[in-house]
Amino acid sequence: MIAVTTMKIEFEVNGKAVSADVEARTTLADCLRYDIGLTGTHVGCEHGVCGACTVIVNGAAARSCLMLAVQADGEKVTTVEGLSNDEALTPLQASFRKHHALQCGFCTPGMITTAHALLTHEPNADEERVRDVLSGNLCRCTGYISIVEAVLDARVAYGSKGE
Amino acid sequence: MKLAPIRYAAPATMDEAIALLGSCDAKVMSGGQSLMPIMAFRLATPELIVDLKKIPGLDQIVIDDQGVRLGAKVRWCDIESDGRLAQANPLLAEAIKHVAHYQIRNRGTVGGSVAHADPASEMPAIAACCEAVISVIGSKGARKIKAVDFFISALQTSLEADEVITEVLLPAWPAGRRWGFQEFARRRGDFALAGIAAFYDLDGQGCAANAHIAVFGASDRQHRLPGAEAALNGRPVTPETIAAAASAASAEVDPPSDIHAPGEYRRALVETLTERALAHAAK
Amino acid sequence: MNTRPGNSLIGSPVERVEDLRFLRGKGTYVSDFSLPNQLHAVILRSPEAHGVIRRIDTSRARALPGVHAVITAADFGARPPHIPLRLQPLPELAPFHQPVLAFEKVRYVGEPLAVVLADTASIAEDALELIDVEIAALPAVTDRASAERGDSILFEPHGSNRALVWTATRGDAEAAFVKADVVLKERFHIQRHAAMFMEPRGFVADWNAETQRLKVWGAAKVAWTNRRILATAMGLEETAIDMVELDVGGGFGSRGEFYPEDFLIPAAARIAGRPVKWSEDRREHLMCANHARDIEINVEMALAKDGRILGLRGMCYSDNGAYLRTNGSVGPRNVAQFMSGPYKIENIHLQTTMLTTNKTPSGTYRGPGRFETDFARERLIDLAAKKLGMDRAEIRRKNLVADADMPYPLATIQPFESVTELDSGDYHAVFDRCLKEFGWDEKSALQGKLIDGRYHGIAVGSFIEGGAAGPKEDARLALETDGSLTVHLGSSAVGQGLETIMAQIAADSMEMSFDRIRVLHGSTTHVTEGYGSYHSRSTVMGGSAILLAAEKLKDKIRECAAARLGCSKDDVTIDAETVRFKTTSLTFAGLGAEPIEVEATFYNKKYTYAYGTQAAHVSVDVGTGHVRVHDYLSVEDVGRMINPLTLHGQAIGSIVQGLGGTFLEHLVYDANGQILTGSLADYLMPTASDFPNIRSITLELKPSPNNPLGAKGAGEGGIIPVGGIIANAVANALSHLGVEPMELPLSPPRVWALIDAARRAKR
Structure with missing residues (x-):
């Protein structure tokens, strides 16, 4: 070696x-x-x-x-x-846009990858779990509330059966 | 913040790894989640990184009559998702929920954390509390080290430079054991300002026996609190007993001050957290 | 002109155009931008807080393979360029300007000493370790006491560590205190923290020796001002420099000010004859980008026994760090001028002394001076209510400026005199709305209650937010030959959604569809002069400039159409991107053979004042000192909302930053001037788990009379009263102990120490 x-x-x-x-x-x-x-x-x-x-x-x-x-x-x-394509925003991305879950956009790629990984493994993650997981990603602009809402709203696209 | 120059090796066998470790100023990389930040600040500038990723095994959680055997490469997410641990060692399962963040839990390992020996981290606290036996292997062969002998000081262990941790054994957990885990950190996932891991068994009279109370984040290493344990053993676990044990706990720590908290605060925190951990245990 | 019938986009929650690239990872931030053949710059920074530079030997570093040059102050002649102030550029502050590289002395840890240019950033960092620096250390000045003692002085020729005293006056404060029934006197301290935007700073610079032109990528906030400073420092004409704004990862007052690197990277490109790229790392950012706050406020409040506030007087001490940076005066002066906030306080004499210390220089951070001064004022009002036995809401109602009193003058500040007045507002209506939405009456029952081991408390407070700094902003509109509209604007994007907001305004004012509009902004290539984004000014100033330009453009379009249609321009009508005369019509596309262009300037001398009220419900764990925020509500009147979605985002984000400054964020130094919070593991910012319960309501009650949009700057608001309101809620929760927080942050150890001290005092 x-x-x-x-x-x-x-x-x-x-x-x-x-x-x-x-x-x-x-x-x-x-x-x-x-x-x-x-x-x-x-x-x-x-x-x-x-x-x-x-x-x-x-x-x-x-x-x-x-x-x-x-x-x-x-x-x-x-x-x-x-996790992107040129034709359209993915459901997760569209949810971020709808909820205004980004401002300067710098932390956004990390938020998207983290949320995608989470929802892929845990499509039924609840608000507490989403906050817990996202607590490892800093965002200085949004105050996180819109990001959490966007992730929760995107669960259905990952096969969540709803709460 | 670019790393200083390093050499890298990912040996396929433990023998090769040990040989490489003995060849120069080398560091083992397991998950890398503690090592990479200190290399980024150039606080650690090893010549060589020996990555364990290709070495087979070391990644299993085995539960047998000896207890819970955690392979050195077991990651926090493996512990998190192993439903057997709620029975086999609920204290471990609870403690690991507090380790760092999602992404780090996907890569950080038991062996890495124990070897890094940050005085505020959870895994060494569980090792200290449960009297873990840490298996290591090196050029002089394999040996087993008791937790109490393993953690020497902040970021200092009795591991030799060419030794690699292979397994952490947490001795068997009898049914009916009472336990509590409390830590207080500034934010979710931060290192604890102080923390307590505790368990005890109940004797025939309903009194506490075999109390193990370990503190972390309040001194230079994770260690047990014999005074607090003595205040508990042989007594019914009443609010008064708990208060006495908590008071004893704070009396036997002398926490350092740093930018996050003065020592006197940490001492008070040890009392609060001991009280809460034991109250949880008694529930 | 305040109501514009037919608007469809202004006031609508339009989804942002920026998002389409940001969400796909296709934004271009400056560190994403590279030029062929570029060198990487890394900066050697002082390890000492205070000392005399004896020697800098770069020979070993220059010998390292891959290193191309090491630049020191000696490369810039007898005296390297110094950075002038952008705001309040008083000549008496000139001695405190920062040199682009430490000159003769170092005055803070992190001060630039040399620039290494190498093939990669890694090699350049390796070379840093090979530069031999000898600094004869001097005692470090690290707080007010050591600064005032003066046994160690940062700028010896000046003779003391006092840089300047600001004085805010109104009425007759001395007489008010003679008449007062009650006087409170307190000392408050707001800790050093910072904007800490997520994208570190950076530049790419390219010098063309043939054309003698410089191009700099990475401009932000105030590109035109910085171009002027850079041109002077480099001995160039302004027009020889293009400053290009790429995507910008947050500003909050700090990014885009002229820092040493704003000169060093372009200068390095000229010296090296090759493009140079610099990407700030987070450790550098923590010790080099502007710090903020760090103010001690000693203030007295005079009241009549009916609760009317008669006067304020006092002295504040601002720890400005080692140099006066471009906007380093703003916070200290604002503390003095804006302490009265939204309250009718007729007699004021408040001063702020700016002190130099061996710490990172400070500048503005969202709500500069206002966060600090509101902490003191709102705490004082609660303390006064307690002393007078009054209801905390009632004492505020009694003192809020009434609608009938508008416009209402604030204290005048000297030197660099500034006179300003609150423009409009129904402060009482917003106050009552906040209490109602918060459920103040119901939650009042919680005050001091112990529930599950935590004591609960509530608080309410009001604030004003200044915006719309002049003097002017330019917009150039071009109707392209394909019928699309290009908006060129002097405002800058720092992540707030400028492209979307300006496109909304342009679309409505031109009655065009949103997707036909392209907004170009922030770069010096777009308009001849621009003033950028600070002081919550972009929407008001840039937006108003677009409105004015649109009127001119429509006129010019009618003119063009009239020539084509053979009629008078007054007979031409415009709707739906079409011009009509009787039955003939032409579309915008192809209207002219060339683009139809106009430029307009909006001038403004008067500030706007958005205003609001916030309320908080907290609980305190006396075992740990931890404070949980159960509910935080902000109600703000911004006059006119352009985009509720983005405005709501600004409000929530701003409040959470305020909570960070209240509970978590603290830049800590030791007695030797070493910064101890050198990583994001030590400098604690809010995370997704910390503050889940924030609400914000935005109203459009009273448009600003000072601009055609009726809008009031609203990018900062949320943060302003957070510290004061939270501290009041904590005091309310712990009223049984008599805990009265006077300092931030309210970290668990600090809250616990207050509880512990109160308990000891009771024993």
């Missing part, structure tokens, strides 16, 4: 196979933004507090600033771009 300072990594991003030559010290967030060119993943603190860089790794929400890019070798990563 050889320890490396740079490495060619191959992984799946938003369903597509990608590769990148990265330094071992490169975070997954920086790799996605600068090597893969997906700048929707935002970096707000780089120390694992703000949640703006949340992506989905093998189905689970993760902070991409708390992962080395080399750790993603062989994994499946989904970013906000992978």
Whole structure:
């Protein structure tokens, strides 16, 4: 086993196979933004507090600033771009828009990825659970109320049977 | 806030991992959720990161007559979603609800938390309270370390540089055991300003026995509070007994002051939380 | 002109156009923007709070592979450029201007010392560790006491750490205190905290040596003013610089002011001859972007025994940090000028001393000075009610400015004199509406009640919010040949939804459909002059400019149409993007061979004053000192709502920021001037779990008489009285103990300490 300072990594991003030559010290967030060119993943603190860089790794929400890019070798990563299409907003995105759950938009990709991961696993999450989960994502603009409403309202699109 | 240069290895076997750890200033990465922030601030600048991700095993929760065996790579979300733990060790199940946030719970691991040994974190508190046995392996072979011998000080453990934690055993939890867990943090998911993990059994006369009360966030490491335990053992668990135990608890801590709270506040908090944890246990 | 029949968009909850890109991760924030061949800049910052720079040796750093240059103050001649004040630019404050790189001395931890340019940000950070800096440390000045003692002075030639004293006067305060039946005297303190927007700052700069032109991406808030400052510092014509605004991740007063990096990055691009990119990290942000608040308020209130407030007098001390930043005077002066708030207080003599200390320089943060002064005033009113045995609602009703008194002059502030008056409002109606919606009468039964281990309390208070700072704003409208409308605007977007709001105003005023309108804003390429977004001014100033421009454009369209249709322009009618004369009609598309363009300017000298009342219900856990907010209601009259959806968002977001400043947020320093809250794990902002119970109601009772929209700036409002109201609710909950909070934040340890002290005193 050889320890490396740079490495060619191959992984799946938003369903597509990608590769990148990265330094071992490169975070997954920086790799996605600068090597893969997906700048929707935002970096707000780089120390694992703000949640703006949340992506989905093998189905689970993760902070991409708390992962080395080399750790993603062989994994499946989904970013906000992978949860979007050009034709129309997804039900989750439309719910965010309807509820005015974003202002400056900087924390929004992290909110979308986190909420998507949550509702995929727990489509019946109640308000307390939604607040608990979103408490790992900072938003300075909205005061969160509209975000929580937007996520609750989007549950039906994930197969929630209602309360 | 870019990391200092590092080398990275993801060995496929534990033997390789141990060899790498012994080769230079290296750090084990399990979930990375404690290590990455301190590397981002360049407070930790290891030469080499040894990632455990390819090492098979270590990721199971085994419940047997010995108790609950948590593999080092068991993540907080694994504990959260394991319905068996409500019976097998409800104190653990409750405590882990307080660990960090959703995304971190998806990657943070038992071994990582125990090795990091932040004095305000939950898993070491459960380990201290339950008299956990921590299995480690290194170049000199495998050994088992009692929690009381494992946690030395803030961010300091008795783990050798080339040793890796493999398992944390929480001894068996008898039916009928009473327990309570309380922590107070500034916000959801923050490190505790103070916390109490407690359990006791009831003897034939309905009195408390075998009391275990551990404190976290109020000193340089997680540890038990023998004075508070003594105030409980052999007595019926009345509000008066609880108050006496809580008072004893606050008397036997000498919490440090920091930007989040002065020591005297933390001391008072230990009393409040001990009282509440024991009141929950007695319910 | 206040009522505009036929409006369909103004006043409607139009979903935002910005959202379509933000929700897909397709916004372009400055860190998302790159140029080919760019170098990355990282800044070496002072580890010392106060000291004399002996030596900066960059040779080891320059030798590191991948490093292209290390820039120090020596690269800018005998004296590096200093940053002038944007607001209240008094000559007597010139000694306190910040140099773009520390010059001779360092005065706070985080002050820029050098700029490293390298192939990657990581390499540049590696190089920081190779720069040898020798600083002869001096004693740090970290609070009012050490600043006033003066045994260590930040600016020796000035001779003291006092920068300036602001004085707000009205009537005869001394006489009022002689006549008073009751006088209260208290000391309040509002802790240092900050705007902490989520997208860190950043720039990309490109110098074209051939054309001698500079282009800077990452402009925000006040691009035109900053271009002027930058041009002077770089020895360029203003017109040689283009400032480009990309998507902006929050401002709240702090982003977009001219900081050292606003010069350093463009200057580095010129020195290196290559594009330079800088992305601020969160640690830098915490110690470099403007801090705010940090004011001690010593104030007396004189009252008659019937509860009328007769006068206010006192001295406040603002800890301004190490330099006077571009808007560093605003908060301190506002504390003095706006302490009377929405209340009829005829006699005022209030001063604020601005002190320099070895901490990060301060500037504005949403509701600057108002959050602080409202904390003191609302606390004093509750204390007065207690002393006089009056009902807390009644004493406020008795003192609110009446509709009949409008316009109502506030205290005049000196130096840099400012005279202002409350423009309009029915303060009593909003007050009563708030009590009713809150359920004040029902909740009154909760006061001091112990329920499940928590003591409950309620409070109510009123506030004013200034807006619409002049002098003017420009809008240029272009009816394109395809019939669409382009709006070029001097206002800036900082995340508040400007594109949507301005498109609504433009669509209504041009009677066009919303999706035919494109709003370009904030960049110096769009209009010749712009004043940007601060002081809750964009909607009023930019929106009014659009209204004026639309009238001109319609006139010009009629003129064009008349020429085509062979009639007089007065005979041409416009509706539904079509011009008509009798039975002939032409659509906007193809009306002219060239775009039809007009530019208009809205001038304004008078501020608008939105106003409101808020009420809170809290409970206190005496075992931990934790305060839970069970209900928080804000009722605000903004004159005219453009978009209820976005306005509601502003109101709720602002209140939650206020709750952050009340309970959580605190920038802490030690006695050596080291900042101890250097991460977001230590600087605590509200999260989704903290404050779930916030309500906001917006009214349109009294339009502003000062602009054609009738709108009042409303972006800041919610935050203003939060600290005072929450502290009053906590005092109400703990009235059995006599707990009276005088300082923020109301952190659990502080509340517990108050409870503990009260209990000891009772024993």
